[in-house]
Amino acid sequence: MEQAVVSIDQNCTPFWDTWAKLDVWRHQQKSIVHLIHDTDTVFHDEELSLEDPSTLKWFYNRSDGFRNYSPNLFYYRYLGRHESFPVKLLERWQGMKLSGISAAMELPTDQLMDQWGVYDKLAVVGSGRVGNGFRIAAGVDTREIVQPMRELFDAVKLDMRQFIVTDQQMNNLNRLIDRWKSDFEEAVESDSTRTLSGSIVAWMRKRYGSAVEFSSTFEYFRVSPKNRDRFSFFIDYLADYGRYSTAYNAALQSCGSSITPIDTKSGGLPFYGVKRVNGQLCRYPFVYREGKLHFNDAEITLSSDPWLDVLDLSTKCQIESIVGKAIPLMMQIRNQSSGNAVTMPMMGSPYMRVVDQYADLLYRQDARKNNPNGINKVIMVDFDVYGAMEQADFLFRLPPFLQKEFGCEIIHARDFPRLARAKSAEAKRVLERCLIGADERTQVYIEKFPTLAGTMDELEEKRKKIGKELSGTSRGTEAYHQLMERFLSVKVEHKRKQKEFITEKSKFLFQQWHVSGIDYWNHRGSIELWATALGGEEFYQQIIEKSSLRRST
Numbered sequence: 001m002e003q004a005v006v007s008i009d010q011n012c013t014p015f016w017d018t019w020a021k022l023d024v025w026r027h028q029q030k031s032i033v034h035l036i037h038d039t040d041t042v043f044h045d046e047e048l049s050l051e052d053p054s055t056l057k058w059f060y061n062r063s064d065g066f067r068n069y070s071p072n073l074f075y076y077r078y079l080g081r082h083e084s085f086p087v088k089l090l091e092r093w094q095g096m097k098l099s100g101i102s103a104a105m106e107l108p109t110d111q112l113m114d115q116w117g118v119y120d121k122l123a124v125v126g127s128g129r130v131g132n133g134f135r136i137a138a139g140v141d142t143r144e145i146v147q148p149m150r151e152l153f154d155a156v157k158l159d160m161r162q163f164i165v166t167d168q169q170m171n172n173l174n175r176l177i178d179r180w181k182s183d184f185e186e187a188v189e190s191d192s193t194r195t196l197s198g199s200i201v202a203w204m205r206k207r208y209g210s211a212v213e214f215s216s217t218f219e220y221f222r223v224s225p226k227n228r229d230r231f232s233f234f235i236d237y238l239a240d241y242g243r244y245s246t247a248y249n250a251a252l253q254s255c256g257s258s259i260t261p262i263d264t265k266s267g268g269l270p271f272y273g274v275k276r277v278n279g280q281l282c283r284y285p286f287v288y289r290e291g292k293l294h295f296n297d298a299e300i301t302l303s304s305d306p307w308l309d310v311l312d313l314s315t316k317c318q319i320e321s322i323v324g325k326a327i328p329l330m331m332q333i334r335n336q337s338s339g340n341a342v343t344m345p346m347m348g349s350p351y352m353r354v355v356d357q358y359a360d361l362l363y364r365q366d367a368r369k370n371n372p373n374g375i376n377k378v379i380m381v382d383f384d385v386y387g388a389m390e391q392a393d394f395l396f397r398l399p400p401f402l403q404k405e406f407g408c409e410i411i412h413a414r415d416f417p418r419l420a421r422a423k424s425a426e427a428k429r430v431l432e433r434c435l436i437g438a439d440e441r442t443q444v445y446i447e448k449f450p451t452l453a454g455t456m457d458e459l460e461e462k463r464k465k466i467g468k469e470l471s472g473t474s475r476g477t478e479a480y481h482q483l484m485e486r487f488l489s490v491k492v493e494h495k496r497k498q499k500e501f502i503t504e505k506s507k508f509l510f511q512q513w514h515v516s517g518i519d520y521w522n523h524r525g526s527i528e529l530w531a532t533a534l535g536g537e538e539f540y541q542q543i544i545e546k547s548s549l550r551r552s553t
Contacts, residue, residue, distance in 0.1 A: 139281030
């Protein structure tokens with residue numbers, strides 16, 4: 001059976017690398033199906049009612065001037081990892097409990113987690129909760145967010161200026177943003193569904209025409225007898241609930257995933273049913289208990305053919321679509337029965353490792369002659385951005401957090417890959433040294449903060465010396481009183497310096513972690529946005545032409 005290649009993203013505007021990925025497939029004249037993962041929920045604002053219009057909101061925060069971006073619906077940032085800073089790792093990097101770090105910094109632990117572990121999130125905001133379910137972004141009326149989208153285009157243009165050096169680059173940026181804005185508004189006008197996902201599909205079809213087949217995830221997994229193959233994994237899960245749930249939780253744990261495990265005691269399932277409530281598309285959880293599948297107040301006893309039961313329950317409850325959470329969704333698409341292979345950029349989805357581990361746990365004892373892993377491979381798009389930059393001829397301004405590391409404000413494109421690789425490797429070595437042990441960790445901080453580390457040692461010795469003198473001096477005497485004043489003075493100064501030292505070490509680690517991930521930019525990011533603005537359309541096309549497709553091992 002010939003495999004269809006499926007691309008799937010939540011972030012289907014040109015602000016991220018979805019469009020660049022499709023450009024590579026189009027350039028290589030290969031067919032592909034793109035799914036807009038539109039079943040993510042509307043961000044719930046308790047102060048809004050269902051009658052209030054939805055909007056776009058940019059949940060933005062930064063810690064100490066450094067940026068880490070991971071928006072929800074429309075990616076468009078340029079540098080940095082696609083994940084939030086691992087605040088808990090400060091414990092291992094500094095050799096002390098997080099509570100001690102936060103106490104020394106005079107910052108409550110939860111506030112430290114919020115400020116240092118936060119990430120950017122651009123979401124559709126509105127009244128999200130409907131009963132025990134949530135509205136999904138797919139069904140939001142696009143007309144409600146046209147104005148916020150216009151403002152977003154303007155914000156992107158303004159923010160991109162930090163990288164601009166020449167007037168030509170500014171002209172490139174203006175033309176690109178103006179074209180995107182115009183095309184989006186035309187798509188909204190031409191989209192008969194008037195929904196967010198429908199307008200994005202129309203927007204992408206305007207660009208790709210028949211070169212790419214488009215669908216929303218909601219439509220692709222519409223419950224219909226003809227779509228049985230697309231639900232093979234869901235059916236298998238229901239038929240062997242215990243084994244599939246146990247393997248799912250084991251895969252999450254072995255990969256250190258932050259995804260919430262399945263609560264098997266309550267019959268939790270990692271799938272949602274999508275239905276309309278008062279014209280709004282909403283998703284609700286399924287529950288499996290004692291051979292019965294529950295959805296809201298309805299239930300059905302599963303027979304020897306669960307698919308027929310699912311069709312029956314869907315008809316009774318008006319379920320239009322059934323979509324898995326992140327890991328099961330990939331299992332649904334890559335399941336060998338569907339015949340699909342998935343494509344994503346190198347260093348793509350953080351869930352890919354979990355999916356592979358899950359499949360291994362489920363199928364390694366399965367005697368499947370043609371496909372012992374039970375799922376089809378992933379075809380990676382290798383953009384090799386650095387390769388294109390090494391042959392480019394333009395200057396650009398570095399983001400603030402890299403200017404100190406690189407020792408310059410403006411850099412030539414040809415020089416960036418070499419320095420980026422070197423700085424990334426150096427930062428990784430520093431973080432690894434901090435994990436080796438106390439002696440090596442101490443040496444790292446002495447090298448980075450020699451004066452501060454020396455002052456801390458001196459104050460520590462003073463405290464010990466005065467403390468020893470105090471223990472040999474009679475209480476209530478003038479000598480004891482003078483020693484105690486000196487001891488308390490040194491203690492206050494030691495605490496002040498300790499706060500400064502721990503804070504500086506934390507900032508340093510935060511910076512090194514981000515620098516260690518610069519190579520992410522070689523494979524992902526807002527490629528069309530920054531490449532076209534800084535290097536022109538020809539440079540962007542060079543990136544696309546140099547890109548290759550690699551099948552995962």
